[in-house]
Amino acid sequence: MTASSAEPMFSTPRYATEVSRHTASRRIVVAQQASLATRLLHHPAPTLLLCLGETLPGSVEQESLPSSEALYLRLQMLLEQAQAGTRLxxxxxxxxxxxxxxxxxxxxxxGDEIELFKQGARRRLYCVHCGHIQxxxxxxxxxxxxxxxxxxxREHFSxxxxxxxxVCIDPDSPYAPEVRS
Known part of the structure; x- marks a missing residue:
């Protein structure tokens, strides 16, 4: 095995490890859990925290939403009204x-206006055989x-x-075994 084969595939996402110091007219921080976002909130630009279910003590403007769907709708509305210079x-x-x-x-x-910070192991998988995402x-x-x-x-990420x-593990048996009743 060579050193280059140990490196991740070119399409494998690389995530931010620390907040960039890019200037922003407004910052929107979106978090699955508010507690995961504390290190993202210390910045001089006005910041809004959108999160699921919980809030953090402090002076940052926060909105806690009851479900992922509600959070996505609220974010979509905010982004449609966002001014130039907004960073996510x-x-x-x-x-x-x-x-x-x-x-x-x-x-x-x-893409340069969005910074992603990975927390947790859940990920999405696309079945190349039927198009299902899970x-x-x-x-x-x-x-x-x-x-x-x-x-x-596969390591390949779209x-x-x-x-x-x-992709199918066994190309000699690409279909699921039939269930007999």
Whole structure:
């Protein structure tokens, strides 16, 4: 094995480890859990924290939303009204990060205006056989929730889909075994 083969695949996402010091007219921090975002809140620009279910003590403007769907709708509204110079900071697992990333890009933010901070092991998997997308953990193999094909989780990540690619483990038996009743 060479040193270059130990490096991650070019498509594997790389996440921020510390907050950049880019200037911003407004900062929106979106977090699955407010406690994960504390290190993202210390910045001179006006900051709004959107999070699920909990809030943090302190003086930062916060909105706690009851569900992911409510958070996504609120974020979409904020981004549609955002002025130039708004930056987005997202903290959560990969499933959450890439859903928020897709919303932000659809609203017109550039990739450079979005910073992603990975927390947690949940990620999305795309079955290349049937097109089903499902959430998985860190496992390297799983069964597709729709077509039941046993999948190998490749390192290749599609930013467009926000998911890793799942391919059939056994090409000699590409279909799920039939269930007999």
């Amino acid at each position: 900071y997202v903290c959560g697992d990969e499933s959450f990060l890439w859903h928020v990333h897709r919303l932000a890009r659809q609203a017109g933010l550039l 959430d998985i953990g860190s496992e390297g193999e799983c069964t597709c929730g729709q077509c039941r094909v046993k999948l190998f989780v 930013q467009r889909l926000g998911a890793y690619m799942g």
